[in-house]
Amino acid sequence: MTTKELPKIYDPKKVEDKIYKIWEDSGFFNPDNLSERKETYANILPPPNANGELHIGHASGYVTMDLLGRYNRMLGKKTLLLPGKDHAGIQTQVVYEKKIKKERGISRYDLGRDKFYQEIYDFCIDRSQYMRNQEKKLGLSADWSREKFTLNPDIVNIALETFVEMYNEIDSEGNRMAYKGKRIINWCPRCASALADVEVEHAETQGKLYWIKYGPFVLATSRPETKLGDTAVAVHPDDDRYRDMVGKKYMIPGVLGEFEVEVIADKEVDMNFGSGAIKVTPAHSFVDNEIAIRHNLPSRQIIDESGKMMNNCGKYAGMTTQKAREAIVADMKKMGLIDHIEDNYIQNLSICERCKTPIEPIPSEQWFINVNHKNFSLKEEARKIILNEDIKIQPASFKKIMLNWIENVHDWCISRQIWWGPRIPAWYKDGEIKVQLESPGEGWVQEDDTFDTWFSSGQWAYTTLKYPDGKDFKDFYPSNNMIMGRDILPFWAFRMIILSLYKTKTIPFKNLYFTGLIRDEKGHKMSKSKGNGIEPLEMIEKFGTDSVRLSVLIGSSPGNDMNLGEIKIESYRNFVNKLWNISRFVLAKIGDNTADEKIKEENLTYADKWIVDKIKKIIVEVTDDLEKYNFSLAGEKLQNFTKNDFADWYLEVAKFENNQVEKNIILAKILKDLLKLWHPFIPFVTEEIWSNFNQAKLLLIETWPTLENWDDIVGENIETERYIFTKIQAIVTAIRNLRAENKIEPTKKLKTIIYTGNDFEIIKNEGILIKNLRTGVGELVIKKNGEKPAEALYTIASGIEIYLINEIDKVAEQQRIQTELSNLKKYTTDLAQRLSNKEFAKKAPAQIVVQEKEKLAKAQSDILEMEKYLEKLK
RNA sequence: GGACGAUUAGCUCAGUUGGUUAGAGCACUUCUCUUACAAAGAAGGGGUCACUGGUUCGAGUCCAGUAUCGUCCACCA
Numbered sequence: 001m002t003t004k005e006l007p008k009i010y011d012p013k014k015v016e017d018k019i020y021k022i023w024e025d026s027g028f029f030n031p032d033n034l035s036e037r038k039e040t041y042a043n044i045l046p047p048p049n050a051n052g053e054l055h056i057g058h059a060s061g062y063v064t065m066d067l068l069g070r071y072n073r074m075l076g077k078k079t080l081l082l083p084g085k086d087h088a089g090i091q092t093q094v095v096y097e098k099k100i101k102k103e104r105g106i107s108r109y110d111l112g113r114d115k116f117y118q119e120i121y122d123f124c125i126d127r128s129q130y131m132r133n134q135e136k137k138l139g140l141s142a143d144w145s146r147e148k149f150t151l152n153p154d155i156v157n158i159a160l161e162t163f164v165e166m167y168n169e170i171d172s173e174g175n176r177m178a179y180k181g182k183r184i185i186n187w188c189p190r191c192a193s194a195l196a197d198v199e200v201e202h203a204e205t206q207g208k209l210y211w212i213k214y215g216p217f218v219l220a221t222s223r224p225e226t227k228l229g230d231t232a233v234a235v236h237p238d239d240d241r242y243r244d245m246v247g248k249k250y251m252i253p254g255v256l257g258e259f260e261v262e263v264i265a266d267k268e269v270d271m272n273f274g275s276g277a278i279k280v281t282p283a284h285s286f287v288d289n290e291i292a293i294r295h296n297l298p299s300r301q302i303i304d305e306s307g308k309m310m311n312n313c314g315k316y317a318g319m320t321t322q323k324a325r326e327a328i329v330a331d332m333k334k335m336g337l338i339d340h341i342e343d344n345y346i347q348n349l350s351i352c353e354r355c356k357t358p359i360e361p362i363p364s365e366q367w368f369i370n371v372n373h374k375n376f377s378l379k380e381e382a383r384k385i386i387l388n389e390d391i392k393i394q395p396a397s398f399k400k401i402m403l404n405w406i407e408n409v410h411d412w413c414i415s416r417q418i419w420w421g422p423r424i425p426a427w428y429k430d431g432e433i434k435v436q437l438e439s440p441g442e443g444w445v446q447e448d449d450t451f452d453t454w455f456s457s458g459q460w461a462y463t464t465l466k467y468p469d470g471k472d473f474k475d476f477y478p479s480n481n482m483i484m485g486r487d488i489l490p491f492w493a494f495r496m497i498i499l500s501l502y503k504t505k506t507i508p509f510k511n512l513y514f515t516g517l518i519r520d521e522k523g524h525k526m527s528k529s530k531g532n533g534i535e536p537l538e539m540i541e542k543f544g545t546d547s548v549r550l551s552v553l554i555g556s557s558p559g560n561d562m563n564l565g566e567i568k569i570e571s572y573r574n575f576v577n578k579l580w581n582i583s584r585f586v587l588a589k590i591g592d593n594t595a596d597e598k599i600k601e602e603n604l605t606y607a608d609k610w611i612v613d614k615i616k617k618i619i620v621e622v623t624d625d626l627e628k629y630n631f632s633l634a635g636e637k638l639q640n641f642t643k644n645d646f647a648d649w650y651l652e653v654a655k656f657e658n659n660q661v662e663k664n665i666i667l668a669k670i671l672k673d674l675l676k677l678w679h680p681f682i683p684f685v686t687e688e689i690w691s692n693f694n695q696a697k698l699l700l701i702e703t704w705p706t707l708e709n710w711d712d713i714v715g716e717n718i719e720t721e722r723y724i725f726t727k728i729q730a731i732v733t734a735i736r737n738l739r740a741e742n743k744i745e746p747t748k749k750l751k752t753i754i755y756t757g758n759d760f761e762i763i764k765n766e767g768i769l770i771k772n773l774r775t776g777v778g779e780l781v782i783k784k785n786g787e788k789p790a791e792a793l794y795t796i797a798s799g800i801e802i803y804l805i806n807e808i809d810k811v812a813e814q815q816r817i818q819t820e821l822s823n824l825k826k827y828t829t830d831l832a833q834r835l836s837n838k839e840f841a842k843k844a845p846a847q848i849v850v851q852e853k854e855k856l857a858k859a860q861s862d863i864l865e866m867e868k869y870l871e872k873l874k
Numbered sequence: 875g876g877a878c879g880a881u882u883a884g885c886u887c888a889g890u891u892g893g894u895u896a897g898a899g900c901a902c903u904u905c906u907c908u909u910a911c912a913a914a915g916a917a918g919g920g921g922u923c924a925c926u927g928g929u930u931c932g933a934g935u936c937c938a939g940u941a942u943c944g945u946c947c948a949c950c951a
Binding site for chain 2 (some may be wrong): 006012401490519556632834839
């Protein structure tokens with residue numbers, strides 16, 4: 001027999017890269033190498049933006065996906081985790097433009113469209129390589145041979161075809177599902193691009209509110225420069241102040257001369273804002289535009305796509321809106337048209353999510369997707385799917401959020417005026433338009449605009465699987481789980497659902513799981529500029545991957561944000577080390593070979609039966625929790641079992657109980673099952689320990705623990721006997737407690753007398769446990785009952801009386817027992833009250849009633865004995 | 875304005891369908907280097923589960939309202 005020599009402290013750095021290479025070389029990340037398996041499991045991984053690096057949020061998501069992947073692989077499923085990267089249109093273009101400006105002092109126009117595109121492409125490929133290594137560091141068991149990029153030609157082609165199909169989807173009135181239309185859109189002057197609603201942020205900003213004289217009105221506006229585009233004044237229909245004026249037309253003096261407006265009444269107008277009358281600028285305000293449509297008002301555009309005043313603005317033409325505002329206000333002052341100005345006006349300004357530039361709402365030609373098309377309403381189909389729970393959402397509460405979002409969705413603007421991304425396959429010639437993948441021929445010019453990033457990533461669920469004829473599509477679609485941060489529900493989850501429903505006529509995935517966001521210790525959002533971010537690689541370097549994985553898996557719940565600090569990761573590093581040392585002990589004790597030994601049932605002790613019962617429960621519960629996405633709970637239970645049951649009690653017992661053959665078999669079996677249960681959480685350390693068992697298979701593809709594995713070594717009587725060890729535990733704890741409270745030096749052995757009452761038969765032979773479990777017990781007497789010694793520390797637990805023979809301070813001892821007594825009495829009063837309630841007896845389940853009665857009886861008998869002892873003390 | 879969360883120990887958070895005297899980690903106090911582990915062990919202190927009502931034999935858990943904080947959506951000119 002050789003003793004396993006493992007180092008005292010687990011060193012992840014020496015282990016992780018080695019283990020990952022073994023996994024990769026094994027080929028088992030690729031489901032094609034698990035071909036004997038029938039049932040499949042697939043998770044298409046969300047592609048991170050290929051323009052940077054992974055942050056802790058990515059890490060958290062990947063760890064969750066890998067947990068499920070590894071678990072399902074161990075369940076014997078043909079498992080695919082399919083990785084990829086996203087080109088992230090606007091964001092990457094902004095990042096790269098900043099980069100070339102800083103490093104080379106140039107703009108994208110200096111490079112030209114083709115060269116610019118090529119450079120970003122190379123940049124992304126380079127970043128992807130870096131990020132892939134980060135993903136591997138996390139232990140992600142993904143099939144790298146299938147890795148995809150949203151701009152891979154095969155991926156793009158499928159996505160573009162969808163657009164062509166949608167263009168050709170025409171209802172009876174001639175409306176296309178994908179259409180070009182003039183709409184007011186959110187326009188970012190800096191990006192020179194349209195933005196989708198979800199790409200716009202709102203920020204409270206201090207501005208000014210101008211009260212201007214406006215013909216017969218005085219009205220308040222924060223944007224006086226838009227006066228040049230006004231075509232009406234609107235008031236609330238119930239506003240008595242203006243009732244007589246509605247329907248009339250007025251000439252309004254302005255900086256470019258008089259112009260005519262009509263007064264209209266519309267419920268959108270808030271009577272309490274300003275003077276109750278507002279100017280209507282249909283071309284440059286979403287609300288005004290809606291009012292204009294309702295009242296059939298003309299629209300006059302005065303701001304162009306560079307954010308500057310247009311040629312119809314006289315001397316203000318060419319000014320930015322900001323400049324024009326100043327100039328126009330100055331001129332209006334001269335003309336006496338300014339009533340007064342409020343300086344401290346807080347307004348909610350729309351800004352570009354990517355570059356924080358204020359948005360200009362302007363009318364523009366853009367491509368849209370009709371989400372409520374008559375042939376196939378994306379909105380309605382999605383609603384049905386979510387309502388019917390064809391896709392199950394975790395946590396369940398997010399179903400409501402999804403439905404609420406679907407309710408409020410508008411047509412989706414999919415064109416972006418940027419260079420980085422797939423170009424829209426629409427071709428123009430002499431006012432004609434054709435939508436098809438290839439150029440129709442000579443003289444046709446392709447649309448300049450590219451697609452919104454989410455139009456391609458929204459198709460990720462099937463483009464990655466070689467839709468429509470690929471084997472992967474047949475094998476793995478719809479996938480089992482889709483996991484993403486809760487912040488991208490409207491961006492991505494919803495779009496994947498609608499596009500997949502349209503294209504494949506079925507759901508993209510069966511389960512949709514949202515993770516929360518990770519914040520810093522104080523609950524703030526992590527960001528580079530604040531410098532409060534936790535870098536996953538740095539933490540891995542410091543504490544090991546397994547610790548980082550545990551820190552994001554335990555103590556979090558689906559969809560809820562989590563605060564994370566370094567201290568938490570450190571504490572899990574300590575736990576991983578604990579598991580390492582547990583294994584070190586077990587491996588050293590059992591030596592090499594326990595395989596041929598047979599357990600003799602009659603040699604099993606109460607501790608053996610207790611721990612076997614415990615591990616069986618853990619197997620059932622952890623499996624159940626994982627099935628229900630309760631990862632945190634599963635982890636906590638495993639942690640409790642590992643530390644509090646297995647290490648603190650069973651390992652200690654195993655050091656001296658005298659049935660070594662059985663002990664070694666049980667220790668080995670439990671440790672092996674424990675490693676399997678832990679593997680999806682902490683794959684590296686478990687695989688490393690596993691390798692010390694000289695196993696034929698990698699833990700990676702081992703079989704998930706089952707109860708059958710235990711049934712053949714421990715028989716039925718475990719059910720009745722497993723409780724005995726918990727009695728012993730209670731006695732041992734009570735003795736330790738008594739000694740600690742009374743400050744008995746640990747080395748001092750005390751004669752101990754135990755009166756067991758009814759438990760005599762089962763406890764009488766367990767003296768070896770009571771003596772050896774660090775209780776400092778010297779001579780030990782176990783009797784059914786007997787005389788109460790006068791000089792002793794005393795306690796009673798569920799009818800078992802314990803005396804530690806020692807000199808005592810009678811007054812202090814009386815006081816201690818008095819306190820315990822009064823606690824017990826309060827407890828019994830509460831119990832008695834509950835039991836005396838007739839309704840309780842009638843309506844509560846019988847099992848609960850019996851339980852409560854037992855509790856009361858035990859407590860009452862304890863009180864009796866304790867009172868007797870107190871008498872004796874006096 | 876609309877929707878959705880959160881509020882449990884000093885801190886970070888669990889608590890699965892309502893049922894032991896409400897848990898963990900960190901921090902704190904006392905003791906111990908005991909032959910797996912001091913990155914450890916033993917023992918302990920600390921909570922009227924935000925508040926007010928309600929349903930129930932029984933509520934941290936279900937319902938209604940209030941307060942505070944947060945997130946998302948819409949947006950006011």
